[in-house]
Every structure is written in structure tokens, then in C-alpha cells.
Amino acid sequence: MTESASALDARAYDLDRAHVFHSWSAQAALKPLVIAGGKGSRVWDHSGRTYLDFSSQMVNTNIGHQHPKVVEAIKRQADTLTTIAPATANLARGEAAERITDVAPVGFNKVFFTNAGADAVENAIRMARLHTGRDKVLSTYRSYHGNTGAAIVATGDPRRFSNEYARGHVHFFGPYLYRTEFWATTPEQEAERALHHLRRVIEAEGPDSIAAILVETVPGTVGVLMPPPGYLPGVRALADEFGIVLILDEVMAGFGRTGEWLALDAYDVVPDLITFAKGSNSGYVPAGGVIISDPVAATFDDRVFPGGLTYSGHPLAMASIVATIEAMNEEGIVDNAATIGSDHIAPGLAALAEKHSVVGEVRGTGVFWALELVADRETREPLPAETMAKVKSELVARNLIPFTAGNRIHVVPPCIITPDEVAEAMSIYDDVLGSL
Structure with missing residues (x-):
């Protein structure tokens, strides 16, 4: 009998927690996402929940998933x-x-x-x-x-x-x-x-x-x-x-x-x-x-x-x-990364910085950007770790896979990302930063 999609997700998760030892982690508290497939700038679990991948996994899927x-x-x-x-x-x-x-x-x-x-x-x-x-x-x-x-x-x-x-x-x-x-x-x-x-x-x-x-x-x-x-x-x-x-x-x-x-x-x-x-x-x-x-x-x-x-x-x-x-x-993928960066990501992040005082600095180029988040713009005190954990969980809850490090959101989608997908991500970032 074929397993249901939800059963496959549960099985993948249970096997991971039973047998997989994860890098850079204390093992007991981990709750990894189950990923079953992907295409382009999106990945999904067995049940069909789809995520926009703005992490490029480990900032490596430059050509996207399953080219x-x-x-x-x-x-x-x-x-x-x-x-x-x-x-x-x-x-x-x-x-x-x-x-x-x-x-x-x-x-x-x-x-x-x-x-x-x-x-x-x-x-x-x-x-x-x-x-x-x-x-x-x-x-x-x-x-x-x-x-x-x-x-x-x-x-x-x-x-x-x-x-x-x-x-x-x-x-x-x-x-x-x-x-x-x-x-x-x-x-x-x-x-x-x-x-x-x-x-x-x-x-x-x-x-x-x-x-x-x-x-x-x-x-x-x-x-x-x-x-x-x-x-x-x-x-x-x-x-x-x-x-x-x-x-x-x-x-x-x-x-x-x-x-x-x-x-x-x-x-x-x-x-x-x-x-x-x-x-x-x-x-x-x-x-x-x-x-x-x-x-x-x-x-x-x-x-x-x-x-x-x-x-x-x-x-x-x-x-x-x-x-x-x-x-x-x-396919002009390197040129796309440059254009997306200058024409879509840069102005999108600048608008977020203007709107949200939690953004201390925006920097980057191409599809390689960081939002540095601060508790106070004057002192540049970094946003605390517990708040960053909330930021990450809220982004995932809105079906975006983020790359976060320290007090930063790294905006690092695949080089094949489209303007519409950038706009979708900016809306999610806006919503989460506003919730802070």
C-alpha cells in the first residue's frame, strides 16, 4: 500500500531525528524542515507545502533546483x-x-x-x-x-x-x-x-x-x-x-x-x-x-x-x-543575477530600510545581500539572538526559507530568481519586520 504524503513527511522527519547527526547543532532541540523536491527557486515537502528558497540552501544553488x-x-x-x-x-x-x-x-x-x-x-x-x-x-x-x-x-x-x-x-x-x-x-x-x-x-x-x-x-x-x-x-x-x-x-x-x-x-x-x-x-x-x-x-x-x-x-x-x-x-544567468540585484533587490531592501528602523544597514550586490538588524540605530546594538530566532521562524511560517546568521538576514536567492519572486520575498520580509 502506498504511503500517504503526510505519512512520508512524518517518516522522513522521524528517520532524521532517530539517525541523522546534524552539523553545527545541539541535536535534541532540532526540528528540521522536510524537503522532498524542488524546481527553480522553490522547494516542497511530500504534502505539497511549497517554500520560496531565499537561502539557496547553503548559498550554493546558484542555478536553482533541478535545472x-x-x-x-x-x-x-x-x-x-x-x-x-x-x-x-x-x-x-x-x-x-x-x-x-x-x-x-x-x-x-x-x-x-x-x-x-x-x-x-x-x-x-x-x-x-x-x-x-x-x-x-x-x-x-x-x-x-x-x-x-x-x-x-x-x-x-x-x-x-x-x-x-x-x-x-x-x-x-x-x-x-x-x-x-x-x-x-x-x-x-x-x-x-x-x-x-x-x-x-x-x-x-x-x-x-x-x-x-x-x-x-x-x-x-x-x-x-x-x-x-x-x-x-x-x-x-x-x-x-x-x-x-x-x-x-x-x-x-x-x-x-x-x-x-x-x-x-x-x-x-x-x-x-x-x-x-x-x-x-x-x-x-x-x-x-x-x-x-x-x-x-x-x-x-x-x-x-x-x-x-x-x-x-x-x-x-x-x-x-x-x-x-x-x-x-x-541562459544569461550571471547577467540575470546582476540585473535582479541592481533593479529589484537593491531598491526593495532600501525600501525596507526606510520603513523599518530595525534595519541598520543594507549591503550587497547581485544576489548576495545582507540586512543587518539592530535593536537601536543610534548605538547599532545587534538585534538579540532570541529575536533573530523569531524572525527566522516567522519567515518560514510564511513559506520562505531564509538564511540568517548572527543579527542578519542574508538575501541570497538563486541567480535565476525572477522579479515577481523578489517582490514576493520583499512582501514577506516587510510583514515579518513589521511584526517586530
Whole structure:
């Protein structure tokens, strides 16, 4: 006898609570949503309750849910070859690498494939240390780079506190004008003073001991912190001055999220290594990697690179990357993200900020935005955690899946989002903010 829709929802929930151990959570109080399917910018449970996905799950379904061209490519590859060792040459892997280097800056011709963003960061750090012969890695306090050994210690946010087992990591403050560490009053002043601070950290740590500066091009999980004019080129200049490798983490910001193929395209900066994952195939099959500049790649022409993964360049993941990039090109999806951001999300969020005093600041670009919520606009006191929990539950109650972090709502829909769907979300945000 076929189970009813409600029975399937109940069974999925009960199995989850009985056997699934969730990340970043105390397990006892969890009440996860049951999701059975999805298409485009919406997902639903077995009973048919539909949610507008303004989280892109983990800010990764850039091409939306169940894009038919990507799904078909995975099926086609599965019929041909489901898996093969990374030491072999495989057409899907080669084509994926070619597509990725095509969207990278000139002078990036090699890709090392990983399973996700965290191990991309791990291997970028390894490459930088071996390339320079140095050990230390500098990264910002307001950052998230993944939950593996070096990546979580490079992360600046408090999740690193219980995980600090890797060596050689030093943190510094990056720019964040709304809560400036540098008593700045303009973006230009914030950039200048943040760069001076970074220079002093480099000098105090010993330039000859520093292998890499690792920064998210646009820090995402910590608040969509838009780099002020001149900051990233200034970091590049400091790296050049002291012979340090610059790693730009594009795991969240890359592949259309900011309305550019890579977020770095909007800034006058070319790094030495670029990490990627999420948007490269919207997570349809786990994949990530490091895009390697020619000078760093040459280090390993005659020297063994001591790193590898069983599933590096997995054929199903590679086929999904190729299909994703092709579909994004053919359908103008990156341009859509840029237009939606400038013409619909930006004015919609500005209207919310004007109407609701709980909104302290709006910032972002493309389909990568944050509403910073405050208890008091004058003091900029963050909205308390218990109020943020209410905000999240009220958004879900209105059939919108939000991405919330700290005192922020991150407005991060898929790059395929439509103007009507943005208007629908803005109405829901308006209703919930008004209820506060």
C-alpha cells in the first residue's frame, strides 16, 4: 500500500531525528524542515507545502533546483562512467577544468579538484606553503573558510574556538565600515586604515615567515562585507611587496553570486590561487577546487605535490560543472543575477530600510545581500539572538526559507530568481519586520 504524503513527511522527519547527526547543532532541540523536491527557486515537502528558497540552501544553488540541463548531464555521465581514479585522464574532468579556467583571469591554466570548499582551502594553503617555503597563513577575524583542519583555524568566526588544532594561523581585522575597528568614517578611510593594520601585522609576524594571505573576495557568512574601493588591490600590493601568496576564497561569492562570473572580476585584483565550490555546479554533486596561477603551478612541474583525494574530479561532478557553466552562459544567468540585484533587490531592501528602523544597514550586490538588524540605530546594538530566532521562524511560517546568521538576514536567492519572486520575498520580509 502506498504511503500517504503526510505519512512520508512524518517518516522522513522521524528517520532524521532517530539517525541523522546534524552539523553545527545541539541535536535534541532540532526540528528540521522536510524537503522532498524542488524546481527553480522553490522547494516542497511530500504534502505539497511549497517554500520560496531565499537561502539557496547553503548559498550554493546558484542555478536553482533541478535545472534540467544539469540533471540530464549527470544522468548521461552515469550511463557512461560513474567513477574513475583521479590519476587517469577523463574527458569530463578535462572539460570541466577548461570551462573553469575560461572564467578565471588570464594566467590561470590548471585546476586541482576537491570534494568541497573546505578541502579546496586546505590544498590552497598547502600549495602556498610549498611554493614559498614559509608556514604562516594570515586571514581575517570576520571570515569562514570551512570545517576541516586548516580551513576552520583560518576561519575567524567563533566556530574555530573548539577546533584550533592546525598550526601557523594568524588573524587580522578586515574592513567593515558599519562596525569599523579603525574609527573610519568613509569607505576610503576604512580601506586605508585596514591596509595599514594589515601591513603592521605582516611586519610584526615577520614577512619571511608568511606563506599566504587568505581572504574571501566578498566575505559571505559573516555578513556580505563589501570590500571598500582600493582594499583588495592594496592587499595584492602588500602580498607582492613581501613575496606572499594571495589566496582569494570564491567558494560562496563565485559563479554568478555577485553578478559576475567570479567576484574578483569587479575589483582590480588578480590573486595567485582561487578556491571555488558551491556555485560551480550548485552542489548537485559535491565538488570544489583550486584554480592555480601559472607560477604556482610551475612549482610542481618537477616536484611532487603531496596531496590528493579519492574523488578528485569525480565524473558525475565534472559533468555537472560543464553543464552548469554552459547553461549559465546560454541562459544569461550571471547577467540575470546582476540585473535582479541592481533593479529589484537593491531598491526593495532600501525600501525596507526606510520603513523599518530595525534595519541598520543594507549591503550587497547581485544576489548576495545582507540586512543587518539592530535593536537601536543610534548605538547599532545587534538585534538579540532570541529575536533573530523569531524572525527566522516567522519567515518560514510564511513559506520562505531564509538564511540568517548572527543579527542578519542574508538575501541570497538563486541567480535565476525572477522579479515577481523578489517582490514576493520583499512582501514577506516587510510583514515579518513589521511584526517586530
